[in-house]
Amino acid sequence: MVAGASERLGIFGGTFDPPHIGHLAVAVNVRHDLALDRVLLVVNNLPWQKVGSRDISPAEDRLARVEAAVAGVDGLEVSRIELDAGGSSYTADTLATLLSDDPDRELYVILGSDAAAGLLTWERVEEVRRQATVVVVERPGTPAVPALPGWRWERVEVPSLEVSSTELRGRAEDGRPLDYLVTHEVVACI
Ligand code: ATP
Numbered sequence: 617m618v619a620g621a622s623e624r625l626g627i628f629g630g631t632f633d634p635p636h637i638g639h640l641a642v643a644v645n646v647r648h649d650l651a652l653d654r655v656l657l658v659v660n661n662l663p664w665q666k667v668g669s670r671d672i673s674p675a676e677d678r679l680a681r682v683e684a685a686v687a688g689v690d691g692l693e694v695s696r697i698e699l700d701a702g703g704s705s706y707t708a709d710t711l712a713t714l715l716s717d718d719p720d721r722e723l724y725v726i727l728g729s730d731a732a733a734g735l736l737t738w739e740r741v742e743e744v745r746r747q748a749t750v751v752v753v754e755r756p757g758t759p760a761v762p763a764l765p766g767w768r769w770e771r772v773e774v775p776s777l778e779v780s781s782t783e784l785r786g787r788a789e790d791g792r793p794l795d796y797l798v799t800h801e802v803v804a805c806i
Pocket residue numbers: 629630631632633638639642726727728729730731732753754755756777778779780781782783
């Protein structure tokens with residue numbers, strides 16, 4: 617920890633529609649590797665890059681499923697910060713809120729390689745660069761993303777789990793089982 621830092625905080629944002637074992641394995645392994653005190657699973661209110669392209673479950677339902685997924689897991693917490701803010705969810709604003717609550721925190725934004733590839737399209741990305749270290753994990757089936765010059769950038773190896781919320785929504789629609797791809801608390805919640 618940097619001298620004077622109050623905590624090392626991971627921020628893992630997503631739509632989590634629904635949360636699956638790929639998300640959970642990323643969160644616990646990044647926390648372990650980088651010795652983060654906590655990882656917040658930050659549920660997007662309106663994922664502006666997805667709105668319009670498909671139906672998205674209500675934010676409170678997605679939040680309840682993430683809550684069910686992390687209940688009792690050490691160091692993982694769900695965050696409703698973007699639901700409380702309302703409107704479109706921008707990481708730049710979320711980081712600013714987390715720093716205004718405690719300016720001494722060190723922030724780590726955790727991204728799968730597909731999300732990292734789109735980083736420069738984010739709203740006010742320069743504010744993200746200034747406020748946090750980016751942590752990239754490889755996502756099976758997506759190309760590795762080189763570190764962006766001028767960014768604080770880490771890479772963490774996590775187990776490769778080829779699962780996506782899109783595939784799980786398809787399964788739920790067809791009545792195929794979700795078991796072992798999401799936790800059973802999440803199955804119960806869906
Ligand atoms: P969707 O198919 O709806 O886009 P998703 O499975 O990609 O869902 P998101 O909520 O979009 O899940 O992703 C949140 C974050 O989790 C992103 O940074 C994404 O790259 C990462 N992520 C999701 N699934 C995996 C996985 N299987 N392995 C590694 N990273 C993942």
